[in-house]
Amino acid sequence: MPVVNDIVTRLTPLPSAGTFPGNIPSGQCRVYVDASWGSASCTLDTNETTAVDRRYLPSSFVDKATWIAWNLPVGRVVTLTDQYQPLVSGKSVGDLQGLGRSVDLVGTGKTETVNLLNCGVNDLLAAWFWREVDLRIGAIEMYSELNFTGLRHTLFLSEWEANVIHSLAGMWMNDDLTSIKWKTLQDGQTVTFWEHPDGSGTSFNEVKGWGSSKEISDLRNNRFCDVVSAFKWSALFPVREIIDPVTIQNVPFNALSHHSQHNWANSSDSPQTESLSIKLTKGETFTVSTTDTFVTGVKITVKAGTEAKEGPITVSMSFSVELSYEYSHSVTSTTGATNSIEVSETRNITCAPHGKTIGTLVYRLGNIPPTLYKTTAHRWYTQNVTDSTYEAPYWKRDEEISFTAGGGIGSILDATTDFYPYFGTGHDFFDMVPLEGKRIKSSKGEIYLCLDGVARLLTSSAVYQGLFGDDYNSVELLSDTVINAVAKGGAITADHALITSNDGQPEVYLLDQNKKRWIQDPTTFNFYGFNWDRVVQKNVNRFATGDVIKYVE
Secondary structure (H helix, E strand, O other): OOOHHHHHOOOOOOOOOOOOOOOOOOOEEEEEOOOOOOOOEEEEEOOOOOOOOOEEOOHHHOOOOOEEEEEOOOOEEEEEEOOOOOOOOOOOOOOOOOOOOEEEEEOOOOEEEEEHHHOOOOOOOOEEEEEEOOHHHOEEEEEEEHHHEEEEEEEEHHHOOOOOOEEOOOOOOOOOOOEEEOOOOOOOEEEEEEOOOOOOOOEEEEEEOOOOOOEEOOHHHHOOOOOOOEEEEEEOOOOEEEEOOEEEEOOOOOOEEEEEEEEEEEOOOOOEEEEEEEEEEEEEEEEEEEOOOOEEEEEEEEEEEEOOOOOOEOEEEEEEEEEEEOOOOOOOEEEEEEEEEEEEEEEEEEEOOOEEEEEEEEEEEOOOOOEEEEEEEEEEEOOOOOOOEEEOOEEEEEEEEEEEEEOOOOOOOOEEEEEEEOOOOOOOOOOOOOOOOOEEEOOOOOEEEEEOOEEEEEOOHHHHHHHHOOOOOOOEEOOHHHHHHOOEOOOEOOOOEEEEEOOOOOOEEEEEOOEEEEEOOHHHHHHOOOOHHHEEEEOHHHOEEOOOEOOOO
């Protein structure tokens, strides 16, 4: 499936204002009453408002908007309408019934502008709402005039259930569609239009993801101009499919340990032999998430083997992932399989004379970090889809499938037997944090900083901006399955800050729970994504000293 950044470039840009205003922070739209960036304006902030909820523009800006500038993350869409209606329970968020004319501002990760004089909605907009849209499912651009002009309405297919007829009755585009584009469809998708809201009457079936035609500038030539009142989207299902399995080797450890430890005192003149054992059964769920149209199931096979030798024991683990499919599925799937892994090991310990021996047997258990894997699906279709070869009576195509493996699977990576004299010290086995330094976001919009091996909630946008400025583009959206699997630490609140001494010393600290933690070097500062412009001067001597923050490759 194409990546979102590629898909967004296939959508037709709105008519630009031609110039740009000053800096627009990420997540904001700015509405201007005249064709000038110096005119009166108001800000619509998606970071400070809830998604989906519809709301009025400020009263002094109702029916006065002419230019708009926005900077939204890729996949975030703000829709402005000329009427206000609350969203009816059970209706699609993209259902604009009763909202009149509209304009969709699609996030590209950078500042964009639109001149509403060229969109058919100048001095008409009165309300707005925003939401996150899965652009990977595709979009249909509908225009009210010939040659892709006039009023535009975008159907984001992820907002509409597949294989269901959806009525356009009550929407401005009902019986008004004149030209159309569908450049973001996958080549297995089709869209059908009907002349009546219930799907009856004449139908139009030429909108499909494969083939070279991706637009129609004049639907009069198809005898379907100004008649569309309903639509349905579907996927072209393969009639046969074989998916190559994937084996994941050398899974890194990063979470838990189980150990058995015992002390022996040997006051004799000869070595003595003792035994040390460990046994456990660990059941965990391995989760696979994929946006492939057809993949819905996962089967996990776990294999372990030990190599007999002196010294440390290495237990090699591999996980064979087999994906399955069904033909009524069309959006992201997250499925899992639970395996119980039994571990049993006994080691002989040689205790040296005239001293104490500490024997430790450690099994390292961990989680597979959220990692993207790829495999090949061999699929046969009834249609001549792009890049397929004919194998009578079907067309075959090899397609790459991407899936993310994450969540908790009890993965035994190795078992070691360490020998310590009585004056020996232990080891820190768990310093590997695959998400360290990242900012991650849940589906609820909660943002965490991965610091010290745990995810720490940033409690507000003000707290976030106090450390990272307006950089929301570096925040990674992870599935709730992965978010829930990550260990949590103390929240980062308003009393956290980036500070430096007010007497000219160069050290920069993170003020963390009223302790100053030295950020050891610029590499570490940049690794965690901190913003240099957010560093403030304080009397650092009045704070207690905490642990040093240091980036380790």
